[in-house]
Amino acid sequence: MQKIDLLGCTKEEIKDFVTVKLKEKEYRTKQIVHWIYKKRVTDIINFTDLPAGLRDKLTHLVQIGSLQLISKEISQLDGTTRYNFKTQDNYIVSCVYIPKLERKVVCISTQIGCSVGCVFCHSGKMYFVRNLTTGEIVEQVYAVRKDVGEINGILYMGMGEPLLNYDNVVKSIKIFLDTDMFAMSKRRITVSTVGVVPNIYRLADEKLGVKLAISLHSYNDEQRKWLVKRLKFKLNEILEAGVYYAEVTKTKFTIEYVLIGEINDSEEHAKFLVKLLDKLPKIRKFVKINLIPYNTIPEEKFIQSKLDTIEKFKQILVTNGYLTFIRKPYGNDINAACGQLGF
Numbered sequence: 001m002q003k004i005d006l007l008g009c010t011k012e013e014i015k016d017f018v019t020v021k022l023k024e025k026e027y028r029t030k031q032i033v034h035w036i037y038k039k040r041v042t043d044i045i046n047f048t049d050l051p052a053g054l055r056d057k058l059t060h061l062v063q064i065g066s067l068q069l070i071s072k073e074i075s076q077l078d079g080t081t082r083y084n085f086k087t088q089d090n091y092i093v094s095c096v097y098i099p100k101l102e103r104k105v106v107c108i109s110t111q112i113g114c115s116v117g118c119v120f121c122h123s124g125k126m127y128f129v130r131n132l133t134t135g136e137i138v139e140q141v142y143a144v145r146k147d148v149g150e151i152n153g154i155l156y157m158g159m160g161e162p163l164l165n166y167d168n169v170v171k172s173i174k175i176f177l178d179t180d181m182f183a184m185s186k187r188r189i190t191v192s193t194v195g196v197v198p199n200i201y202r203l204a205d206e207k208l209g210v211k212l213a214i215s216l217h218s219y220n221d222e223q224r225k226w227l228v229k230r231l232k233f234k235l236n237e238i239l240e241a242g243v244y245y246a247e248v249t250k251t252k253f254t255i256e257y258v259l260i261g262e263i264n265d266s267e268e269h270a271k272f273l274v275k276l277l278d279k280l281p282k283i284r285k286f287v288k289i290n291l292i293p294y295n296t297i298p299e300e301k302f303i304q305s306k307l308d309t310i311e312k313f314k315q316i317l318v319t320n321g322y323l324t325f326i327r328k329p330y331g332n333d334i335n336a337a338c339g340q341l342g343f
């Protein structure tokens with residue numbers, strides 16, 4: 001019999017399990033949640049304020065986590081750490097702990113492989129295997145927190161397109177936000193999407209208030225179709241959805257733009273991007289732009305943009321009134337930077 005992974009359950013679901021399936025009193029939920037999330041104990045036998053009989057029942061019916069940590073690689077450059085886990089069906093899932101941002105942040109994966117196929121991304125070169133379960137998403141943060149202590153930020157920017165695993169991602173966000181569980185602030189969670197338009201609207205209407213990052217990467221639809229192979233939405237539809245998200249959640253959304261040498265990084269390209277954004281007059285108020293220098297991946301011949309090219313690109317956006325930053329890469333030497341996760 002398949003055991004229930006409690007790391008994939010909201011508090012409500014644990015309560016239903018305790019009161020309906022186990023026919024126990026409701027306060028047992030609080031005790032179980034406290035052991036898992038506050039005391040960070042995963043061995044049910046050590047839940048010492050539960051009666052032995054209940055601990056026994058739980059041991060047979062539930063598990064707390066399913067991933068097995070198989071390796072941990074630490075960057076010599078910046079301390080970024082890549083955690084590699086094995087799933088119960090023998091796939092590898094990675095997440096990245098980034099200690100050098102202003103906060104301690106974990107970048108997590110949501111799928112095994114990715115079906116979108118961005119040409120500059122190692123995950124995009126993999127075949128798509130399956131969505132991660134809610135438990136497998138949550139456990140990445142749980143494991144890192146157990147290893148390094150408190151975490152102050154979660155980025156859904158690892159392997160996979162989060163909004164193509166919508167239900168499991170939304171449930172994991174609810175678990176991260178729950179004050180009895182991870183108690184994360186909604187503004188410290190960022191969901192990144194390459195632009196799954198209907199699910200951007202859905203996520204806005206969930207009213208969870210987490211931040212949104214949209215990976216745009218291009219200034220026109222034709223080029224984007226080549227860069228982001230298997231996503232049909234047009235740039236203006238994606239940007240409109242971003243503005244809707246920002247209006248509903250009352251927070252700016254981020255545009256992520258990977259700068260690839262001689263592909264999308266010239267001054268002319270920057271001006272095209274400004275033109276595209278200017279078509280939505282109110283967007284300036286709601287957006288900030290992160291420029292991400294391309295990180296090399298195996299079997300791909302793209303080149304990195306020169307530093308002065310990146311700076312010029314930024315200046316054009318800034319001069320036109322767009323709040324723009326250049327994102328520093330983390331964990332380059334251990335294949336943990338943006339676009340480098342793969343198996």
Ligand code: SF4
Pocket residue numbers: 114115116117118121122123124125158159160161194339
């Ligand atoms: S960049 Fe994101 S959406 Fe694109 S292939 Fe990589 S993981 Fe998938």
